[in-house]
Amino acid sequence: MKYFSKEVRIGLVAIAGIVVLFFGLKYLKGLNLFSTGNKYYIEFTDISGLTVSSPVYADGYKVGVVKKIEYDYDHRGDINTEVEIDQNLRIPKGSSAEIVSDVLGNVKINMLFSNNPRERILPGERIQGGINSGTLGKVADMVPAIEKMLPKLDSILTSVNTLLADPALAASLHNVKTITSNLTVSTRELNVLMAQLNRDVPGMVTRANGVLDNTNKLTRKLSDVDVEGTMNSVNATLNNVRELSERLNSNEGTLGLLMRDPSLYNNLNSTMRDADSLMINLKQHPKRYVHFSVFGKKDK
Structure with missing residues (x-):
């Protein structure tokens, strides 16, 4: 040292x-400097904010990362992207990739696998890429329609403001409040009525049962009545009345002659007139018919 x-x-x-x-x-x-993943190249015409180290997903699972992005100046509009993907992932022939952006602005690549179990894309080959605008793209597509709706929305809001400023609306709301209060009172009274009915209904049912019992008894008594015998008696009585009427209408018998012979009527009238004359004479000359004297002398 x-x-x-x-x-x-x-x-x-x-x-x-x-x-x-x-x-x-x-x-x-x-980025993993010591990674042993396979390298693939994806061609895009627009990377929409894709950067080096952006993740690569397959079915929602991270399988790689973007290693390099190069713009092709000789062929404008072509962007070559180098990605490193796990060497254990087998990419079928015909698969593609798309760039997806979420609401927060995060950008990633999704692998779209084709149904080709026999052939696969070899490391170093190119994969066709595209853009999936996702939710932001849908919102962007809706912007023109929203712009067209803005004048209508402005007109609707103006109409709503005019309606809210109308005094009739306030009066209507006041009436609604009054109606609601009346409905509350009616509901309370209806509850009281229902409670009273709940108390009275058992008694009414008991009385109704009693009436039904009496009706059943009356029905049983009616069933015991000899209706046929009663009707026979009624028919016999009607026959007697009919025979009596026929005799009265005929010239036979005393009652028939009395009702139909005019001479008897005339004789009775003559007798009544004679009796009336006799009574008048008796009242005018009673001494002719009653003789009474102390000495037994007879008046003339």
């Missing part, structure tokens, strides 16, 4: 610090 002067020791420490800093920066960027 005596051969190393103070300046040499300082130089060695500085070199060691630079080396550690270099490897540390690579590690922080996600």
Whole structure:
């Protein structure tokens, strides 16, 4: 150690610090200097913020990292991206890659595998790339439609402000408040009525059961009545009444002659007139018909 002067020791420490800093920066960027992954080249026309050390995913799992990005100045619009992918990953022939950006601005590459189990892309070969705008792209596509809607929204807001400034709206809201209060009162009264019905319904049911019992008893009594015999008696009575009516309407018998012979009516009228004349004469000359004297003398 005596051969190393103070300046040499300082130089060695500085070199060691630079080396550690270099490897540390690579590690922080996600680059593994001692990696044994396979290298592939992906062609893009727009990388949309893709940088070195951006991750590469397959089915949501990180399988690699972007190692280098080069712009092709001879063929403008072509961007060559070198990616390092785990050597255990087999990429089928016809697969592609896409750049995806999330809402937070993070950019990554997604591998899109084809269904080709027989052929695969060899390390060092090129993969066709594209861009998936994702949620931000959908929002960007919606911007023109939103711009067209802004005048209509402004008109709608103006109409809403005019409506809110109308005094009739305030009156309507006041009426709604009054109606709500009335509904509250009605609901409370309805609850009281329902409670009363709950108390009265059992008694009503009991009385209804009693009425049903009486009805059943009456039905049983009616079923015991000899309806056929009663109807026979009624029919016999009706026959007697019919025979009596026929006799009264005929010229046979005393009642028939009395009702249908006019001479009897005339004789009765003559008799009544004679009786009436007799009564009048009796009232005018009672002494002719009653003889009474103390000495037995007869008036003439």
